[in-house]
Amino acid sequence: MSKHHEGPTYAHVVPVRTLLGVFGALMFLTILTYAVTYVDLGALNIWVALGIALVKGTLVALVFMHLLWDKKFYAVVLMSALLCVMIFIGIALLDSGQYQADLIPDFAPGIVQ
Amino acid sequence: MSTPHEGRDEHAHPHLQHHFESMAQQYDSGKFGMWLFLVTEVLLFGGLFCAYAVYRANHPEIFAYAHQFLDKTLGGLNTLVLIVSSLTMAMAVRCAQLGQQRRLKQMLAATLLCACIFLGVKGVEYEHKWKHGLLWGTHYVPQGETVAPADAAGAATTAETTAAAAAAPADGGTTLPHAATGPQGLADHSQPGHGGASHGGHGPAGPAPRNVHLFFGIYFVMTGLHGIHVLAGMIAIVWLLRRSAAGEFGPEYFAPVDFVGLYWHLVDLIWIFLFPLLYLIH
């Protein structure tokens, strides 16, 4: 691809076609995620929306952020961060779910009304 | 004092720092550092996503009710704008790698423009919330008076960013059915107990649950912090524009463009998740 150009010796140059392809996919998925909210899927809606966001995010990370061609270690680094966030959110969710029953309903004396 | 320079060629690149042996080592170090920085950004927002998840899971009714006051279409538009900017940023990196000086500047400028549009639209949204008292904590005082969409559009034309002003009113026109939802929801709220009204095909909202202000607290912190990141990215892009005007970047030295690019894509990536979580709640 970059054979015709004076590309750098130590990094990968992403072809324009790939960039445009990913761009198209992102645009399409954005419109899709917008459209899907007009269909009532019940509790599934949020997971569909998050699933689409995950696909979009993966595309951005792999192509726009060069993860596909870079050292795999960067992907490991990113995944470890996500794992960390997952642990944090997971435990906070698990715990707060457990003690909901102890809460005084709608306690918010600082809020008038 | 003789400092050994083994492994370094005599014609070292002017941007090669003394403690590195090659541009490749320098680039790798910088890139690795950048990735680690992005990790910290992911975790920074991770904390906010955690707060979001905890409140969403335990008080779904607040989210189901309050998200109707957000303008899906403006949010969607902003998502598209950011994706365009990500493309132009990726193109800018490519241009820098190939030494295409003119296109590099064009692409950076395009990215900057997209960032301006994004913030402009954001400003319109914020102003709308402000006017209607849809704010955080004790400042959450929803105004009962219905506000015609034309008002919002009129206010938007006074926005400073011309691009935003151009985009927003046009958009305001297309969002009529949705824009109607907001005020109607507000009217609902002002008369608790009067539930069951339909909202532009969204299904009934019912009476306002308690502590709706929590949603707006989370909304403003998340989008606000994201907005600050966009601003920081814009400053970095201006810095890149200045350096690229001096023709500093080329196949041997494009690291700054690459690193700012990584940052910019991450900011885009975070918005990709914020958009459905805040705007597209069913």
Added chain:
Amino acid sequence: MILSGLLNTLSVRGAGAPFLATGDGTFWLPVRASEAAGSVDNLFYFIFWISLFFFTLLMALLAIFAVRYRRRREGEEPEPSPSHNLAVEVVWTAIPVLLVAVIFWFGFQAYVDMSTPPLNAYQIQVTGQKWKWTFTYPNGYVDELLHVPADRPVQLVMTSQDVIHSLSIPAFRIKRDLVPGRYSKAWFTAVRPGDYDIYCAEYCGTQHSSMISTVKVLPPEEFDAWMLEHSDILSGLTPVEGGERVYNVLGCKQCHTLDGVAGVGPTFRDLFGSERSFKDGGRALADENYISSSVLDPQSQIVQGFEPVMPTFKGRIKDQEMTALIAFLKSLSEHAPGEEAPAAVGAGTP
């Protein structure tokens, strides 16, 4: 000691009768006055002896090596010895793993017992606020000291009015945070009559260290008698005497003086029947309705010159007590009609 600790921790189950249920304090631990204290102390000493054993072992080796292998002259080289040994390393990883697994298990078991109250527990409501404890008994009696019967499970249902506090009774080995906006629970069976300290263990501001109260453990029959005496604080008293009692027990006296000098709140002397002017400019006559509403909804009318700091007594004061309190106020005032209090007061209160 280790063995007995082990056995006893194993034997502790619910409200059963554990070893070491009561006892005097030791060098390390205060007096044991609750059932749970026995199992906590057993575990404490179990960990203590394990720790002491390993610590002594390590430090003895350290001292022996330090003396035996000290460098006697500069340049002296050590005798060769291995720089790793897998078998040894596996063993000294495995032993602590087993030990901490045992400690975890005992700690967990005892904790489950401590956090699972029996169904028949006697419930007392606890409210923490800066910087005092309020204990409300099932019959509505309110006190700043905690009285509990011995040998009967007691459950505390606690919440805080302002910031996080933590109720700590070292003699019972219990501690639980009071979180505003939610109820937290703790329970114990006191087994040793006497007075024990209650501390606030979560930092809560200026007077944090003065947020101390006492738990009085009474033998069951004494507790019942005490409760009977206090369940109706007005019994056998005239309305004015009863009002004075309410004034003392419910804590009015902390802010409202009787001598005409304003405290945190207005003085009660000559209050009844006087003209009150409010911060928002309004005025009102201090009649029965006014008194009643300022006790139940203190924030509604703030008298000029005072801060809106009074807590509500809604739910904490009974109608008869209110009547008595008003009678008491009338007796203090020269503006009062001078006759007996009308029978019905508090009309319009919820």
Added chain:
Amino acid sequence: MSTHDATAAPPAVGGENYLNCSHGFRSWIFTLDHKRIGVMYLASILSFFLLGGILALLIRTELLTPTRTLMSADDYNKVFTLHGAIMIFLFIIPGIPAALGNFVLPLMLGAKDVALPRLNLASYHLYLIGALIAVLSIVQGGVDAGWTFYAPYSTTTNTAVVTLTFGVFVLGFSSVFTGLNFIVTMHKMRPAGMGWFDMPLMLWALYATSIIQVLATPILGITMVLLIVERVMGIGIFDPALGGDPVLYQHFFWFYSHPAVYIMILPAMGIISEVISVFSRKHIFGYRAIAYSSIAIAAFSFLVWGHHMFTSGQSDLMNMIFSALTFSVSIPSAVKMFNWLSTMYKGSIRFDTPMIYALSFMFLFGIGGLTGLFLGSLATDVHLHDTYFVVAHFHYVMFGGTVIAFLAGLHYWWPKMFGRMYDEKWGRISAIIISVGFNITFFTQFVMGSQGMPRRYYAYVDKFEPYHVISSIGSYLMAAGFFMTAWYLVKSLYRGRPAPANPWGGASMEWQAASPPVLHNFTDEPVGGDPYDYSNQDYDPATGGYVLRKPEVSDR
């Protein structure tokens, strides 16, 4: 290259080195040299250590009597808050990594600098800015929220919480940048031939520390941001008065602040690994076990934060999980202790000041670690939580562990940093005084705590008075030890004997640089090899140091 040049580098006092190669304020404050940045960090953190120490003495003096001794309750609350915040955020967290680590990390790698020198300088500048903002809160009247800033107290108190938390936020960036820089440096700047398992254990410790800094500190950042917006705007996420959840705040806070404990202790363990091996003149025992245990501690550290919340209203389920996970973190620490002890076995042990501190570390950290078992176990923690037992436990770990190890490292690398030897006799005496004073101060607090004395108490029940008096006396003794240390260290800068390049016989690469090192660290390419192989060194009575014996060193 000849070995002669690498090892018999002239005592550089007098010759050109990094300290005297350029002059003036700007040559320091804008330097990109990791050594100068390390020295500036050292000076800064020691200043804040002094400030925090003075606050500690105020606390101990106030507690001499059960009621008022020196100050009002409000002042006391501010003093203990600032003591905690300053010691933790301004001294211990940056202490070993940013001051000593900055200095020795590139030297140990045989590199000319850290990978990202400008970021390193930015980290120091952010530290200074953050520290000044934090100290500004004192000028504004102080903060009384406790260093943990628990909501809703911190959101409702009328003291300068926003200033202090903003300072902590900025300091967080500084910490992240240091950690990030170290990770990149260890990945990209290792010389050819040095594999991961050829690194000195100090570097493994710093690597593990840096991982935590990068992964945990951002959560502190967002916690501080949320706390600030909570106070300034009333956002309601943590404040129950606005419908928020104060227990969620504690999850946020401890998700960072528990791993932060390992940011403090891991590099200390790295120093001890170096010192024990060098002064026993024996290869470290179980190199890989120590290296892996550092990484294991870093990994586990993210899974145990809930043990700070056993009585907070966290659910019983989480209490059980966190208690179990907490015990897991004790294993790697125990393994390290056993390895250090085995390193001494059949060694040739020299009792210089760093070694005295290292032995003292093993004693104090042993107590600190074992008392952790009482706190990890659910039933006993309920009794001991928020009492002086906890105060004593974390001082044994943070002070008896980290600060003592910091002093070991400071004395170990002092000749390398400044090219001067300090007075060995006074060094040993003050090391012993500090350790004795420390035990008097804090061991009594274990007893007090298990007897039920709550922490953060301005006034206390009379029965605790004898303990408090003993504890305070111990603290004065400790303070005397520290002033003595300051005195002979400062004196050594002017009067100290010039240090040889390798005074202790260390085998890691920093000892091949001159003392103090030249601007770009090494005049000749340093010789790699096993950092714990002492067999090819000879004692040179002429300089009082060690020199490499063989002309060629086999590159493992």
